[in-house]
Amino acid sequence: MMTSVKSGKQEKGGSSNRHFWLDIGLVVFLVVIFLIPFALIIAVSGPEPYHIVAGNPVKNAAQAVGITINSENDTQWNVPGAMGGKRFVLSDSQGNIVTIETQAFDSAESRDAMINTYNSNKIGKGKPVGDLIIVGQHLIYITPANNPLIKEISQELKKYRSI
């Protein structure tokens, strides 16, 4: 009799223990499920280190693939560490026209701060306007982000991305 009461209590205790660990497991699962996409995407993307790229990558890339540079003007972004850059209007033989701005930064910190600012400038809960590409010390701002002309120079631009 005593044994059966004891085993009943043990069973109850074991079941409660199991439930406790199940609950904890589900909370851990919830935390992990949020971190998995971040870790995966960040691992796949890989950070873009700050390094000096000689010349203007957009101009070089456009010339390499035969894109016409319709205009080229100096531009200065009003953010700390911005050292100036160029605003290009590019066009291709299909009639696509796109405006691209580049800006060089004096340090990894100032460049990265600008990236954060850009990413925090979302419209509502959507995406920011345009696309920002990192090439060494340069940030390249493209709008609209889906202009077909960008495809033509993206391979060239990617060549400048790694050291």
Place this chain on the structure above:
Amino acid sequence: MSNEGTGTKTAPGSGKVLGLFALAMINVAAVLSIRNFPSMAIYGWSCIGWYVLGAILFLIPISLAGAELATGWPEGGGVYAWVKQAFGEKGGFVALFCEWSNNLVWFPTVLSFIASTLAFALTPALASNPFYMISVMMVAFWGTTAIAYFGEETSSKFSNIGVILGSIIPAVLIIFLGIWWIGSGQTLVLPPFSLGAMVPVIDLSTLPFFATIILLFAGMEMAGFHALETRNPQKDFPNAMALSAIIILVCTVLATLAIAVVIPSNQLSLASGVMQAIQYFFDAAGIAWLVGPMALLITLGGVVNLASWLIGPAKGLGIVAEEGNMPPLFDRTNKYGAPVAVLVIQALIGSAISLLYVFLPSVNQAYWILSAMTVELLCIVYLLVFAALIKLRYSQPDKPRPFKIPGGIAGVWVVGGIGLFGTALAFVVGLMPPSFFATNWLAYVLSVLLGTFLLAVPPFIFLKYKNSRWLKTAGRTG
């Protein structure tokens, strides 16, 4: 939700504290944001066309749908309660969870906005210091969580005051400056107005922007999460929806145009932030001294925007836990009726993601993918809400609805159908990668879909392990 020590049901400690104005301000806080204006002003007169599209395809349908559903089912849980009525527990839980989980991806961006805007009021160079950024972000995040801890009455007061000071007053100030600019004969940088200029250019390159425009007005359902604390939901919800929609639309359109007529588009296209645009605007108007105070107000607006999204879906998740769909840990509430466990778990996950955001910013393309996931998760929420609106007219036709979409079943199909169309289109175009990704677009699309799936799937896991012990009737007191 269980109340600590008492086990009382439904929003303990908070009472019926919300009226028409407070409900409207919850929606305004969730949707109206100064940071949208310069980005939209780039489009000149055609921003009107984009806003009209957003209003027709989303703002008006979601406002009408929210009004009907909130008055018909004024239970706690907002979208959870509505979708559950139509598609059962699983559907409701998925809708709510998507609304909650997209926040966790979005929080770091709004926190970063708060910190960099505050830096502008102090010393702009501070924004380059990751330790400053993370410190301010954590103070804002945990501070807002602390406000939520003190329940509905406190957070409602904060929201009411904050949204007026941080969103409405800055927007009105920008509008008046724009009117003064035009009235005083200053140079207008926009070409003369014409109807044709209002029409947005919609082609393959601008199509992805469509998803952004649709979700510009996301958050109109936020008041629904506060149904349990509303004094007269049947009367107040429709009026609050109408009032908030009008405030949001008027402030957004006029303030965007005010910026567009003053600041040349090449100055706006720098992608360098709202405060740079405001500085240009105020310098041109000769009131440069007002930039600092304006930065403080906009910072407050950012905090209120954060608070609105932080509190609403967390309350909804508390209701889900109260109904026994999550482990008892999630059903902990304090004496103010706040879902403390959900708030703390949310703050912990949000803090971890914020750390990555600040200290690993150069994985910029990764953040683009995460932004796309936010869009997809929100689209799932709204697809379910619009589908629920239509289905409930068939499955529960006699349920009293103090506010009914006019036009009978046809009216519901038109409103729900337009909303479904707009949201589905936003979901599809939200998957389009920017051209820079074009060489491996399949990897991009799969990444976005996989991430969205992972953040939408937990309800199925919780429901699989659901057991009787999770129910309040099992004798828990929290």
